[in-house]
Amino acid sequence: MAESNKGIEPPKPLVKKPRLIKYGGRDPGLKIGRGFSIGEIEAAGLTPQEARKLGLYVDPRRKTVHEWNVKALKEYLKKIGYKKTGK
Numbered sequence: 001m002a003e004s005n006k007g008i009e010p011p012k013p014l015v016k017k018p019r020l021i022k023y024g025g026r027d028p029g030l031k032i033g034r035g036f037s038i039g040e041i042e043a044a045g046l047t048p049q050e051a052r053k054l055g056l057y058v059d060p061r062r063k064t065v066h067e068w069n070v071k072a073l074k075e076y077l078k079k080i081g082y083k084k085t086g087k
Contacts, residue, residue, distance in 0.1 A: 008079055010055050011072035013040075015062070035059030036069055044073035045084060054082070 015033035019025050035057030038048055043065060048058045056073070 008076070011076050013057065013059070013069050014066065015064070033059060033062070035062070036073065037062035037064055039063070039065040040069045040073065043070045044077065046073070054080075
């Protein structure tokens with residue numbers, strides 16, 4: 001990571017907990033996941049390789065795209081002043 005990003009913590013990916021019948025099938029809420037899905041990373045304008053270079057965890061098994069994770073990624077990129085370079 002670059003020196004200027006030293007004090008800024010990368011966001012944590014939030015995922016839904018599974019609904020369990022033994023708890024009445026109600027919505028159990030959110031938990032911290034293993035990493036952002038590839039769809040969430042691409043929606044924020046990054047590739048998985050760029051995300052890993054920025055210190056973000058990528059979970060290739062996840063298929064869901066949660067808007068709150070995309071929003072957190074975009075805010076993080078704005079905070080660190082990330083500009084896409086190249087082609």
